[in-house]
Amino acid sequence: MAEFSQDFFKNAVTVDNVIFGFDESDLKVLLIKRGTEPYTGLWALPGDFIYADENIENAASRILYELTGLDNVYLEQVRTFGAVGRHPLGRVLTVAYFSLVKINHYDVHPSSFAQTAQWVKLAELRNSPLAFDHNAILDACFNALKQRVRVRPIGFELLPPKFTLTELQHLYEAILEADLDKRNFRKKILSMDFIVDLNESQEGVAHRPARLYEFDKLKYEKFVSEGFNFEL
Amino acid sequence: MAEFSQDFFKNAVTVDNVIFGFDESDLKVLLIKRGTEPYTGLWALPGDFIYADENIENAASRILYELTGLDNVYLEQVRTFGAVGRHPLGRVLTVAYFSLVKINHYDVHPSSFAQTAQWVKLAELRNSPLAFDHNAILDACFNALKQRVRVRPIGFELLPPKFTLTELQHLYEAILEADLDKRNFRKKILSMDFIVDLNESQEGVAHRPARLYEFDKLKYEKFVSEGFNFEL
DNA sequence: CTGACTTTGTGCATTTTTAACACCAAGTTG
DNA sequence: CAACTTGGTGTTAAAAATGCACAAAGTCAG
Numbered sequence: 001m002a003e004f005s006q007d008f009f010k011n012a013v014t015v016d017n018v019i020f021g022f023d024e025s026d027l028k029v030l031l032i033k034r035g036t037e038p039y040t041g042l043w044a045l046p047g048d049f050i051y052a053d054e055n056i057e058n059a060a061s062r063i064l065y066e067l068t069g070l071d072n073v074y075l076e077q078v079r080t081f082g083a084v085g086r087h088p089l090g091r092v093l094t095v096a097y098f099s100l101v102k103i104n105h106y107d108v109h110p111s112s113f114a115q116t117a118q119w120v121k122l123a124e125l126r127n128s129p130l131a132f133d134h135n136a137i138l139d140a141c142f143n144a145l146k147q148r149v150r151v152r153p154i155g156f157e158l159l160p161p162k163f164t165l166t167e168l169q170h171l172y173e174a175i176l177e178a179d180l181d182k183r184n185f186r187k188k189i190l191s192m193d194f195i196v197d198l199n200e201s202q203e204g205v206a207h208r209p210a211r212l213y214e215f216d217k218l219k220y221e222k223f224v225s226e227g228f229n230f231e232l
Numbered sequence: 233m234a235e236f237s238q239d240f241f242k243n244a245v246t247v248d249n250v251i252f253g254f255d256e257s258d259l260k261v262l263l264i265k266r267g268t269e270p271y272t273g274l275w276a277l278p279g280d281f282i283y284a285d286e287n288i289e290n291a292a293s294r295i296l297y298e299l300t301g302l303d304n305v306y307l308e309q310v311r312t313f314g315a316v317g318r319h320p321l322g323r324v325l326t327v328a329y330f331s332l333v334k335i336n337h338y339d340v341h342p343s344s345f346a347q348t349a350q351w352v353k354l355a356e357l358r359n360s361p362l363a364f365d366h367n368a369i370l371d372a373c374f375n376a377l378k379q380r381v382r383v384r385p386i387g388f389e390l391l392p393p394k395f396t397l398t399e400l401q402h403l404y405e406a407i408l409e410a411d412l413d414k415r416n417f418r419k420k421i422l423s424m425d426f427i428v429d430l431n432e433s434q435e436g437v438a439h440r441p442a443r444l445y446e447f448d449k450l451k452y453e454k455f456v457s458e459g460f461n462f463e464l
Numbered sequence: 465c466t467g468a469c470t471t472t473g474t475g476c477a478t479t480t481t482t483a484a485c486a487c488c489a490a491g492t493t494g
Numbered sequence: 495c496a497a498c499t500t501g502g503t504g505t506t507a508a509a510a511a512t513g514c515a516c517a518a519a520g521t522c523a524g
Binding site: 413415416433437438439440441 | 482483484485489490491492493
């Protein structure tokens with residue numbers, strides 16, 4: 001093994017954040033158009049260098065906050081990418097995070113890194129190349145989300161405070177990439193006993209309005225921290 | 233966001249490797265007694281700096297190889313720890329891996345980093361402090377293993393080529409920290425159809441000898457790559 | 465104001481999976 | 495050969511998952 005030496009203190013570390021949102025039955029990701037070299041003009045995941053006095057998770061929420069103004073957001077580390085040639089300007093490792101936001105609440109603040117930011121449907125990204133190894137990072141994060149959602153009820157982070165069961169079902173269908181049976185889905189969700197019927201209805205829809213629900217915050221947080229089986 | 237700058241290229245990155253083995257119904261971890269500052273004399277996870285021209289996973293297998301002489305070992309990245317103060321000599325982030333080895337096959341090669349290496353029972357580590365934040369890393373890796381084992385049949389990496397069903401059960405009990413029903417366990421394992429009855433028996437035991445089994449390598453690898461539900 | 469349209473909301477029967485449980489068999493030892 | 499230790503086996507009851515079809519609530523257009 002190598003001796004401890006100053007020679008090792010030559011790496012840059014960034015955080016890249018896959019910010020998921022859900023809108024009209026589609027999962028979307030917030031991307032930026034790069035405004036600096038390298039890969040200028042290409043779509044990329046929002047990210048930044050980690051500052052010398054900054055914890056990793058902190059960097060991740062800072063990126064999110066600077067871009068969207070959102071705070072207190074669900075955030076999870078996925079893994080670190082560090083292939084030797086992945087950044088043309090030196091050895092740059094990146095720690096990948098994903099976050100889940102309510103898509104209506106964002107408000108994009110462009111910066112030196114980001115000329116433009118835009119929500120892009122996940123489905124549309126399958127075959128379009130992103131900057132760096134961001135396609136691989138996106139894949140890893142989407143898979144992590146898919147796994148997570150089976151065991152923690154975090155999907156809810158993507159929905160507005162009041163939602164219909166059909167919206168919830170569409171969300172799960174988008175994440176799991178599978179069709180779910182309406183009756184079985186409702187039975188299961190309601191039996192889990194952390195969503196509350198508000199006795200309100202949708203308005204302004206051209207059909208029978210659906211009932212609105214919200215989460216029981218306490219029970220929800222218990223399940224988030226303890227975990228439970230959420231197979232659908 | 234910050235401008236790109238050479239100031240960011242000042243981090244060291246290490247890999248720490250939680251090497252799991254299984255022996256006599258106990259899960260064990262291969263630890264080293266540190267031979268250099270900081271934390272000289274304390275037990276620690278084997279780890280090293282990542283070289284400038286080296287991929288992360290490569291560093292992880294190099295560490296394993298240098299310590300044990302083992303090659304081609306199951307290795308999985310867990311996550312990266314980088315709290316600002318975690319290393320007294322500067323900003324050092326560490327990427328945590330775990331690996332699964334057959335405990336008989338190792339042969340420890342001490343080095344400048346490791347005066348001594350030793351297999352320690354996981355149970356004994358609950359309350360003994362390791363160097364750096366290695367207790368937290370160990371916890372994260374053990375949890376990752378616990379999760380993984382429910383969805384991939386990787387537990388087998390820890391067993392010798394020929395094994396009894398009781399050994400296999402004890403292994404799963406150690407990883408899941410739960411007691412399993414003997415009959416249900418056997419039914420389930422055998423129905424999965426990737427272990428083969430060798431029609432041989434244990435020898436030299438002072439009781440009814442157990443049958444020996446091995447893996448069907450092809451089916452096993454299919455399940456490792458595709459994943460499947462391995463709930464026990 | 466009524467008929468057509470769209471989406472909501474609900475129950476039951478069947479199959480599958482899981483969980484609980486106890487005793488005889490095989491070999492070793494003194 | 496009796497005592498000891500661990501190995502090996504099947505059934506049943508309960509719970510969970512699956513599959514499936516139709517009436518109800520509201521909007522809209524003529």
